[in-house]
Amino acid sequence: MKKPLEGRNIGFYLLLAAALAALAGAILYLVLDGEDRTFALPAFILALAGAVSTALAVFTRLKFAPLLPTALYAASAALVLRVALPSLSDVWNKVNFIGGNAALGMTFAGVFLLCALLGVAVCFLGTEKR
Numbered sequence: 001m002k003k004p005l006e007g008r009n010i011g012f013y014l015l016l017a018a019a020l021a022a023l024a025g026a027i028l029y030l031v032l033d034g035e036d037r038t039f040a041l042p043a044f045i046l047a048l049a050g051a052v053s054t055a056l057a058v059f060t061r062l063k064f065a066p067l068l069p070t071a072l073y074a075a076s077a078a079l080v081l082r083v084a085l086p087s088l089s090d091v092w093n094k095v096n097f098i099g100g101n102a103a104l105g106m107t108f109a110g111v112f113l114l115c116a117l118l119g120v121a122v123c124f125l126g127t128e129k130r
Contacts, residue, residue, distance in 0.1 A: 018122070040079050044076075057069070
């Protein structure tokens with residue numbers, strides 16, 4: 001039986017980096033933005049599920065394994081962006097009508113989008129040495 005890290009390439013380590021960034025981002029999203037208008041519990045759950053689903057790529061040799069966390073990161077980024085857009089509109093229009101922390105919303109949308117982009121790169125690179 002092969003060890004989980006044996007025969008892996010750079011794509012595998014990029015996927016692990018994305019999982020660690022998403023896990024840290026999800027925890028910080030819950031802690032820092034948990035009571036704000038720009039927080040969405042489903043976005044937190046999607047990011048956390050993406051980080052946990054990386055275990056599928058670690059413990060199996062399935063070629064499609066990086067696709068699942070990538071899709072979850074992209075969905076989380078889209079949901080955070082959708083929830084934060086009204087607050088961003090306040091900043092853009094220089095009013096405080098809706099409220100919320102637009103900077104945190106954009107930061108977390110960016111973090112989860114970065115994780116999704118790393119996942120897309122891994123989908124093309126693969127996780128196995130050839």
